Amino acid sequence: MINSSDYFIKFQWSHLFDEIKKFSLQYIKDESSFGNHTVVAWPELPDSIVALLPIRPDLLQVFRVRPNVAGGIHKDGVGRLCALNVPLSGSDGSIFQWYADSPEIVENFIPTAPARRLAIYSEHGLPMPIVETQTELPTLVNNNSWHRVNNVANSEFRWTASVRFNGNPTFANVNAALLKMGQTPQ
Ligand SMILES: [Fe+2]
Numbered sequence: 001m002i003n004s005s006d007y008f009i010k011f012q013w014s015h016l017f018d019e020i021k022k023f024s025l026q027y028i029k030d031e032s033s034f035g036n037h038t039v040v041a042w043p044e045l046p047d048s049i050v051a052l053l054p055i056r057p058d059l060l061q062v063f064r065v066r067p068n069v070a071g072g073i074h075k076d077g078v079g080r081l082c083a084l085n086v087p088l089s090g091s092d093g094s095i096f097q098w099y100a101d102s103p104e105i106v107e108n109f110i111p112t113a114p115a116r117r118l119a120i121y122s123e124h125g126l127p128m129p130i131v132e133t134q135t136e137l138p139t140l141v142n143n144n145s146w147h148r149v150n151n152v153a154n155s156e157f158r159w160t161a162s163v164r165f166n167g168n169p170t171f172a173n174v175n176a177a178l179l180k181m182g183q184t185p186q
Contacts, residue, residue, distance in 0.1 A: 002130050007098045007145060009175050010137040010186040011123040016052045017138040019084045020060075023049060024161035027062040028089060037071040037149065040064050045163075054177035060163040063149075064157055065094070070150045073099055073126075076143035082171040084163040084178075086138045088157035096139070097129035135160070137186055140178065142171040 011017065027041035041062040050057060065071060067090075076083070085096075132150075133139065133159070141147070151158050165174060179185070 004131045004133070006171070007131045007147075008096065009140045009178075009180065010133065011139070012184045012186055013138065014183055016183065017086050018050075019049050019052060020045075020138075020161050020163065021088055024062050024086065024088055026059070027066075028159050035066075036069045037065045038063070039089040053163070053165075054181040055169055055174060056166040057163050058156050058166040060166075061162045063160045063162055065151045065155055066148050067155050067161075068152055070152050071148045073137045073148045075146060078165065079168045081142075081144045081168055082165075082174055083143055084138070084140050084165075084174065085135065086161040086163070087135055088161055090154065090158045091135040091160065092152035093151075093156065094135045094137050094158040095150045095153075096141060097132040097148055097150050098142070099127060099148075100130045101146065102127045104131050111150060113171070140171065140175055142170070158165050 023046060024043075027043060028038065039061045043060055043062070045057055045060050135149070149158065169177075
């Protein structure tokens with residue numbers, strides 16, 4: 001049975017998420033000069049935020065997705081089991097979708113290292129997502145299952161801060177650590 005809590009956990013805003021957002025907002029810049037779904041910055045997290053996290057982070061990325069486009073379906077690949085996403089701007093109309101290991105997906109993926117990407121930008125012939133969620137709250141996401149960001153119905157740029165953790169802990173492990181430090185699921 002499909003259980004959405006194996007794919008995403010949404011959290012209420014807290015001091016931790018507010019600080020990540022405040023720090024990351026400075027990387028929102030000119031919208032015209034980037035591609036559809038782009039990492040615009042890989043800043044080092046300040047010690048004050050590292051100290052708030054329950055597991056040492058090794059990467060912060062600031063993502064930007066254009067209005068009215070969908071990202072390609074992919075798994076994040078080696079060393080990328082999960083990510084903690086903090087919405088910065090334009091996330092209310094955006095959806096995060098997961099797909100089963102269906103023949104349509106598995107037979108069409110294009111292997112690249114370290115990520116495995118399947119770029120399907122048309123909805124034609126695409127299987128239905130098995131799980132999806134809006135992205136308006138801080139969300140721990142499982143990146144080890146086929147997924148994409150769907151911004152098709154959103155007329156705004158979606159900006160997101162995404163934290164990865166040192167040692168590539170599992171989705172379940174990061175979720176347990178966040179709960180243990182007192183973060184509140186939605
Ligand atoms: Fe991803």
